[in-house]
Amino acid sequence: MLPIFDGGSPARLRILRSMVQFADFDSRGYPMVDVRTGYGQWVESYEQTVEDAMDVDVLARLAVPDWPSVRRAADLGCGTGRTGAWLRRQGVAAVDGVDLTPEMLAVARAKGAHDRLVEADLAASGLPGEAYDLVISSLVDEHLAELGPLYREAFRLARPGALFVLVGLHPYFIMAAGMPTHFTSAAGESIAITTHVHLVSDHLTAGLAAGWQLAEMNESVVDDRWIALKPKWERLRSHPVSAAYAWRKPA
Template sequence: MVDFSDFDTRGYRTVDVATGYGRWVSTYEETVEDVMDLALLDELTEPPWQKLRRTADLGCGTGRTGAWLRGRGVTGTLDGVDLTPQMLAVAREKGVHDRLVEGDVRATGLESGAYDLVISSLIDEHLPDLTPYYAETWRLAADGAHCVVVAFHPHFIMASGMPTHFTDASGEHIAISTHIHLFSDHVTAALAAGWRLVEMREGIVDARWLARKPKWDKYRGHPVSAALVWRKETGATGGAAMNGCVGARSNT
């Protein structure tokens, strides 16, 4: 297993996920660039967005991904899950989700086999182990469903030594607990759960990025994020143990 501490060049004070995102919430949407995740979603050829009946948005945060889904033509039921109450409060104001649940993406409490799509964006680096996450997405997925994961690219985390971080009101840079997952980690965990990889895209530091972050010129051409699309084939049997429904609370 690759340890982020072996690559950390920033040395920022580190806080847990709920604490970090609870403090970052007021500036989160101003600092997370759409080219990091939404631009990759725009490139995908699967799933068939406009045909989705039920979607689970895991780690839904402030509702950025949910708003993108609605803009892409997703009209079916959209349920969001997030660990941080402050982020959910912002998502609730957007009004794009039908239901919002405060809970862990590894044990959501949502209905088994109910969703045509399970989607997560920029959360995998906060999970020490991907196995419980992929097992839970499999549990939630109906036959023929897709799982879409947008990830902070492991190459960029290692090359830059940069954790997920934010700047608080005092000007201090604060890191949120960050883990490095190689793509082999994703593949191993997802295949063990039963998923089949059907599409993958990688985003690089290009002109769009440099227009926003000129200091990143030294990273020009480096992969910075990636989108993986998995499918649950009809009749497929999952290989990983299913997670229980622990610690989720519904907020509608």
């Protein structure tokens, strides 16, 4: 069953979204840089920093996607190729990747999981329309000021009946932890990358407006595995940390 918005017009939802700003929750105060600058600097330590529990383990728990049946996937915000490599291990036949940061693309290219890599904005990928059985985006949405362009581009790329799978930080986690996406620079300084808070309702509104049908949603919480990885997160135990959405394009 699709969600029903009772009394919330698109204009009203836009007003509510504009009131939720990461700055209202930021407890770190790290210097902040734009996405391309930040990931260009983070690239060397990125794969040693990001935990599988944040994204690919959440993808693995989704029931709707039949990964081995996917002939061709578009990986929007492919980064160093972690998601693309995971998809290939699940039996996905071919994966095209798009990312804004050339340094990240260079690592992905060396990894060899993607058939094609494009340096572009994920909302204007330049990839062919209606050419993909799966469109996927991982750990990207918190960097987008608006979700609509991503959902619309994914819809353009997807074949009728295809899926769009998005996994990212749960908005509640961003607010409760007060922590932006960040990395440690070569000089040992903590640097934040532009972070936005998108409520679950923002995702539902953007997805439905683009024409998608919600097929599945999964929310992951801070559990024993997370506490073992991040002992300081004990205060966040049982709080949502990641969210995954599986959308289907009408046939």
